[in-house]
Amino acid sequence: MKQDITKLASSNDISQFLYNIYNKLYEFWGPQHWWPAETKFEMVISAILAQNISWNSVEKAICNLKRANILSIEGILQTSDEKLAELVKPAGYYNQKTKRLKEFCNFLKKEFNSDLEKLFALDISSLRQVLLSQKGIGFETADSIILYGAEKPIFVVDSYTKRLFYRLGLIESEKISYNDLQAIIMANLTPQTKFFNEFHALIVKHCKEICKSKKPICNKCCLRLICNYFNE
Template sequence: MDKEIHLKEHFSPIGEKLLEIYRILYHKFGPQHWWPGEGPFEIAVGAILTQNTAWRNVEKAIANLKKANLLTPKALYDLPYPYLVELIRPAGFFNVKAKRLKSFLCFLFDEYNGDLTKMFAEETENLRQKLLKVTGIGPETADSILLYAGNKPTFVVDTYTKRVLCRHHLIFEEADYEEIRSFFMKHLPLDIQLFNEYHALFVCLGKNYCRPKPLCEKCVLKGI
């Protein structure tokens, strides 16, 4: 469903600009169906494994875990570290990512007895701050887990997002992650589906038009 039909209330000029960009991208690219994954735990694992690698490599690692019947919190928590390393090897940086997964699992069991439902029942900002203290989970990963696995209203910022906003003079080049996230949270309704689609659409735009060497003349946002 096109989200614009739910966004008829008045917004600030910046908010209206952001919504205009969203509508153009949505009508050009359509719904992106993010995040791929069967259930919250698989999505959370994918968010950690996708750091610094292509999604197709993450899919191979997740397929390994599924084939071994290990894609559950308890199974991965109990799995010896060397076996985890081998199973997620296709995702790259496998030693680092195995440690990050183990850190997340320790957090999940220490704080919530391994229960994702209990974890996501916590207030969004409180949980976000806890996730950011887990070794290897930075803002983008934390927000991806919250938004895509937990269905919580937080905006995920990545390189594509910042690039598009800078080129359209909506933020300064010096803006950091938290400033850009706050920019969206302040000027848009706290709508989970909107945040989900918007982030995915920025990725699509960045890959197709707003590249390091941009295709401005062909870009769907040309002239706005």
């Protein structure tokens, strides 16, 4: 595997750098209390709805499902495609996401007797493989479900993670593959669910508020003293 590491030559350097990033972000932003969901099933459904859309839009769709009293496996399966599509419309790609929700609920019903905990009882590797076998569930969605739903230690990578670590100088390119970056991170951090949860949430928060794709607010960044982008 090609590890796109630049100035950090040793594993100890990488590990220390990652923990330093986490500590600075946590001190600056505080706990993020993520993923915001009342149940594990709601978390899974919101993860599927969250693909290619803002969180505010996901919240609107989830609220619609709750108001219609169908935020359950049977509730979704017994609702017509037309009605379900209308309810999840705020989350975008509503016809496609309607299909994905029904396929996933059918899968849970047939393979796990509608028991999400039976699915989550699988080890991380098996659970990831099963989730990725479902149409429309990619690496980020699968790992989000594993981390935030099943509460198992796997690091979620997204565009925010790639942007931040590229600007800080940890990786050479934002085009690094999902699995390669995840492998680098997980090889250099102690696998702890709460820690991975908080770290990922802090990265998302920081990149939305400070380390923006365009016009980052570098003068307010708590990481600026260790950032290649700022110090170039």
